[in-house]
Amino acid sequence: MPTYIAFTYTPDVDWTRPEYGQEMKEYQEFGEAAEAVIKGGHALYPTATATTVRVQGGKGGDAITSDGPYAETKEALTGYYVLECADLDEAVAVAAKIPAAWNGAVEVRPVIQF
Structure with a gap:
């Protein structure tokens, strides 16, 4: 079965903070x-924790x-x-249910199996 990655793009927040508890509940419900x-x-973690590497x-x-x-x-x-779906149509249908799609975006890409 094909594998897809669904990247979530949302406001840059710290999801571990209590004020995002309701949104995290929605992600948990989606996961279940x-x-x-x-x-x-x-x-x-938020992008402030990122380190960018260039050679x-x-x-x-x-x-x-x-x-x-x-x-x-902004996002x-x-x-x-990581989704294992029958095809791109199924992956897109699943991605549409990820809470990030409601106030941000979800990018779906197929994974190359080597």
Whole structure:
């Protein structure tokens, strides 16, 4: 069965904070309803915790790091689900039920199986 990643893009918040408890309940309900196709996934800490890595001069060059995300945006990559679905149509139908789709966006991509 094909595997898809559903990237969630939402406001850049700390989902561990109590004020997001109701939204986290909605994610938990989604997870329970879609448990047959969810094969993994995680929420991410806010982009302020990110470290961006670039290699200066290409392969073998010096690793340069900077604090923060690669790009500043209104909505940030805040998590992902690994979905095992029959096809893209099923993956899209599942993604539409992820709470991030209601006030942000969910990007669905097929995984290349090597």
